[in-house]
Amino acid sequence: MRRRFNAFISFDIEGISGVSSWNEVANNASTLHAYRKIATAEVNAAIRGIKAGRPKIGEILVCDSHAQGENLIITDLEPGVTIIKGSPRRYYMVEGIDRKFNILFCIGYHAMVGSQRAGMDHTYSSSVIYNIMINGRHVGETEINAAVAGYYGVPLGLVSGDDVLATEVRSFFGRTVAMVITKYGISRFSARCRLPSEVHAEIEKKAAQVVSKSTALRPFRFKIPIRAEFELMNSAMGDAVEPIPGVKRMAARTCAYNAKNILEFYNILRLICALGRLTQ
Ligand SMILES: [Zn+2]
Known part of the structure; x- marks a missing residue:
């Protein structure tokens, strides 16, 4: 059956x-x-x-x-x-x-x-996220x-x-x-x-x-652990998200996070967007 x-x-x-x-x-x-x-x-x-x-x-x-x-x-x-x-x-x-x-x-x-030329291009938050890279590739x-x-x-x-x-x-x-x-x-x-x-x-x-x-069709997966890099819109957002456990401040607007899997990455992404918005 x-x-x-x-x-x-x-x-x-x-x-x-x-x-x-x-x-x-x-x-x-x-x-x-x-x-x-x-x-x-x-x-x-x-x-x-x-x-x-x-x-x-x-x-x-x-x-x-x-x-x-x-x-x-x-x-x-x-x-x-x-x-x-x-x-x-x-x-x-x-x-x-x-x-x-x-x-x-x-x-x-x-x-x-x-x-470029893309309608309303953004990734999760148009006000917080300037770029996201996973394992060195923009996503x-x-x-x-x-x-x-x-x-x-x-x-x-x-x-x-x-x-x-x-x-x-x-x-x-x-x-x-x-x-x-x-x-x-x-x-x-x-x-x-x-x-x-x-x-x-x-x-x-x-x-x-x-x-x-x-x-x-084949399921899509990133290689683990996931090496994520978040480039934010401004340095205040970097200041706001820096205290998140596991987040490493790389530069004024950039932080990195190594996630054991995509679910952990997703939680951190949502947290970064939420905290970043609070600075506005
Ligand atoms: Zn939408």
Whole structure:
């Protein structure tokens, strides 16, 4: 008997079709509701694709991971899913992932901080993090979250976001991970956008394809111990995070941390972002 297939969908909003700046999705923006609807439809396309590609679905868990995790419209989601929302939560963008899942999808993602022409490029905190390196290589949210999933043996299967993110995904994960380009970056707050209906059709199709041949995917892991370097926006943030046990101040704005695994790294990252914000 074939085992049931469990899928984890991590959702962010910057990479969905149509959004080109944070102003459009700010809490008081008149456009917020329209983008919440597009975001929910984009996640729904992934859910429909997963269901179409696998006869036996066990669990589909959606993790609403932009800002406070209050973006997706629960009454509009496809049936048969549960959703993690709200904050704080220890593992934020991948809260709830564990060994029972067979695949990770990253919907609405964006390129790492410092990526040219990328829509709203940042890594976890646009106000605190200037750069993150793991084992000497710059990384963004997609790689970090894929590595948390990889810790549990869960491979990354599909990513949606702009063309700059697509290049990043290709360089880390190769061509086995399905990529749906939602827009083409012009600058940090400008893009040439595809229509949501066309993006959603492609997500549904590629989701079905990738889950039907998911055994070809491999979990993504960084070599351990993880040697992390955090470059912060200013020296006050360096002062604030320096007392964290295990953190080594390398320079005014730079600190290092050696983590025994990606979960420990994730906790330190979240702590650094939280403490860094307090200096503002
Ligand atoms: Zn976000």
